[in-house]
Structure formats: structure tokens, C-alpha cells
Amino acid sequence: MIRHIIAAIATLLALWAAYFLYTIDATSQKMKQIEGVIAKSRVKVHLNNNSITPIKKKSETNLQEERKKADEEVQKKLKALRERAGSAMAFKVSPLYKQKCSSCHGVNGKGIVGPKLIGKSEEYVYRALTDFKSGKRKNYVMYGLLTKMSDEDLKALSKEISTFEAKMKEAAAQ
Ligand code: HEC
Incomplete structure (x- = not known):
């Protein structure tokens, strides 16, 4: 009986850990996407806006x-x-x-x-x-x-x- 309980707790812990890792991964993926969008918008600003173009x-x-x-x-x-x-x-x-x-x-x-x-x-x-x-x-x-x-x-x-x-x-x- 106790074994079953321990096994259940261990499984739950493992599942939780997996979920935790998954959410972290998802967050970092999102961050990457956001960074990508920001980077693209920077390029756009450079190309379209003369006032931000190079000092030269x-x-x-x-x-x-x-x-x-x-x-x-x-x-x-x-x-x-x-x-x-x-x-x-x-x-x-x-x-x-x-x-x-x-x-x-x-x-x-x-x-x-x-x-x-x-x-x-x-x-x-x-x-x-x-x-x-x-x-x-x-x-x-x-x-x-x-x-x-x-x-x-x-x-x-x-x-x-x-x-x-x-x-x-x-x-x-x-
Ligand atoms: C639109 C006006 C203008 C015309 C036309 C012009 N100059 Fe000049 N010139 C200047 C100015 C201004 C300076 C002073 C530039 C400097 O010292 O940086 C100068 C400087 C000079 C100097 C140097 C003088 C010194 O004391 O070192 C000489 C020599 C000279 N010019 C010769 C000529 C000759 C020859 C012509 C015709 C082909 C001519 N310039 C046409 C405006 C003119």
C-alpha cells in the first residue's frame, strides 16, 4: 500500500517536473519570438526612417x-x-x-x-x-x-x- 502511495507521489512529482520544464521552455520560446519581432522592427525603423539612419x-x-x-x-x-x-x-x-x-x-x-x-x-x-x-x-x-x-x-x-x-x-x- 505504502509503495503504491510513494509510486503515485513519485509519478506526480515527475509529471509536475515535466510540466514545469515544459512551461519554462514555452516561456523561453515566447521570449525568443518577442526578441525576433523586436529585432525585425529595428531593421524596419532603420530602413524606413531617415532620422535614425547612420551618423555618416x-x-x-x-x-x-x-x-x-x-x-x-x-x-x-x-x-x-x-x-x-x-x-x-x-x-x-x-x-x-x-x-x-x-x-x-x-x-x-x-x-x-x-x-x-x-x-x-x-x-x-x-x-x-x-x-x-x-x-x-x-x-x-x-x-x-x-x-x-x-x-x-x-x-x-x-x-x-x-x-x-x-x-x-x-x-x-x-
Ligand atoms: C567665387 C569667388 C572666387 C573666385 C571666382 C576665385 N577665387 Fe580664389 N579664392 C577665393 C576665396 C574665398 C579664397 C580664400 C580661400 C582660403 O584661403 O581658404 C581664395 C583663395 C585663392 C588663392 C590663395 C590666396 C592665398 O593668400 O593663399 C589663390 C592663389 C586664388 N584664390 C587664386 C584664384 C584664381 C587664379 C582664380 C581664377 C581661376 C580664383 N582664385 C577665383 C574665392 C574665389
């Missing part, structure tokens, strides 16, 4: 914005200064310089939006131009402009700009 992209758009702002600033200054600067030309410059550079550096290199170029050596100017063009020296305006110009043009301009100082003095002496 953000800084790219920041750069573009900065660039746009800088360009607008230059354009504004240019407009104001063009009106004021007039065309007080002391000596003649090449059509290339006049067309591409004078709006910012002045008809004779005195500088407006861009810095003064008078008195700079051929080597210095050429170095500056090639550095802007290669991106070693960072300036969006000069970079954008120079990407479309040949090395010959840069050399010719460097040479010409290096003569500005002497030409200026000559013009002043007259």
Missing part, C-alpha cells in the same frame, strides 16, 4: 548644408561688392583671369571676397591652386572652380598673377 549620412547632409550656406554667403557678398567695386582697372588682365577670377579677387588682384593676390609669387599661386584643386587645401569655392580648369590654365594664371605687383607699380607711376 547625417554629417554628409550637414556638409552639404554648410556648403550651401557658404556658397550663398559668397554670392551675397559678391553681389554687394560687384556693385561697389566698379571696374577701376589699373592694367589689363587676360580674358581668363577676368572671366574666372576677377569677380572674387578683383580686376587687378586687389581682393574682394577672395584674398588679395597682388605680390604673390608664381610658385605660391601655383601651389595654392593645385592644392585647392586636389583638395589638400580645403575651400569649396576655389575647388569647384578649379576642377574644370586645366593645369596649363593654372600655370598661365600663376605666371600672370605674379606680374600684378610690377604692373600695378607701373600703372601708379604713370
Whole structure:
């Protein structure tokens, strides 16, 4: 009789243990499913929502914005200064310089939006131009402009700009 009772209790215990294990397993399965759903929804957020997309992209758009702002600033200054600067030309410059550079550096290199170029050596100017063009020296305006110009043009301009100082003095002496 006692044996029967013990056997029954043991069976019940075994059943209970089995059930317990089963519920734990089921719970962990559910947790896994939930985790899976969460993981999927994360991916979706990444794909669909630009505001959560990688930091890289953000800084790219920041750069573009900065660039746009800088360009607008230059354009504004240019407009104001063009009106004021007039065309007080002391000596003649090449059509290339006049067309591409004078709006910012002045008809004779005195500088407006861009810095003064008078008195700079051929080597210095050429170095500056090639550095802007290669991106070693960072300036969006000069970079954008120079990407479309040949090395010959840069050399010719460097040479010409290096003569500005002497030409200026000559013009002043007259
Ligand atoms: C839209 C305006 C703009 C135009 C057009 C422009 N520049 Fe510039 N340039 C600048 C600005 C702004 C700087 C200053 C950039 C810096 O120092 O980072 C600069 C810098 C320079 C410098 C370096 C000066 C220094 O002191 O180091 C040289 C050389 C130069 N430009 C030559 C030229 C030549 C040659 C052209 C024509 C092909 C030209 N630029 C056209 C705006 C302009």
C-alpha cells in the first residue's frame, strides 16, 4: 500500500517536473519570438526612417548644408561688392583671369571676397591652386572652380598673377 502511495507521489512529482520544464521552455520560446519581432522592427525603423539612419549620412547632409550656406554667403557678398567695386582697372588682365577670377579677387588682384593676390609669387599661386584643386587645401569655392580648369590654365594664371605687383607699380607711376 505504502509503495503504491510513494509510486503515485513519485509519478506526480515527475509529471509536475515535466510540466514545469515544459512551461519554462514555452516561456523561453515566447521570449525568443518577442526578441525576433523586436529585432525585425529595428531593421524596419532603420530602413524606413531617415532620422535614425547612420551618423555618416547625417554629417554628409550637414556638409552639404554648410556648403550651401557658404556658397550663398559668397554670392551675397559678391553681389554687394560687384556693385561697389566698379571696374577701376589699373592694367589689363587676360580674358581668363577676368572671366574666372576677377569677380572674387578683383580686376587687378586687389581682393574682394577672395584674398588679395597682388605680390604673390608664381610658385605660391601655383601651389595654392593645385592644392585647392586636389583638395589638400580645403575651400569649396576655389575647388569647384578649379576642377574644370586645366593645369596649363593654372600655370598661365600663376605666371600672370605674379606680374600684378610690377604692373600695378607701373600703372601708379604713370
Ligand atoms: C567665387 C569667388 C572666387 C573666385 C571666382 C576665385 N577665387 Fe580664389 N579664392 C577665393 C576665396 C574665398 C579664397 C580664400 C580661400 C582660403 O584661403 O581658404 C581664395 C583663395 C585663392 C588663392 C590663395 C590666396 C592665398 O593668400 O593663399 C589663390 C592663389 C586664388 N584664390 C587664386 C584664384 C584664381 C587664379 C582664380 C581664377 C581661376 C580664383 N582664385 C577665383 C574665392 C574665389
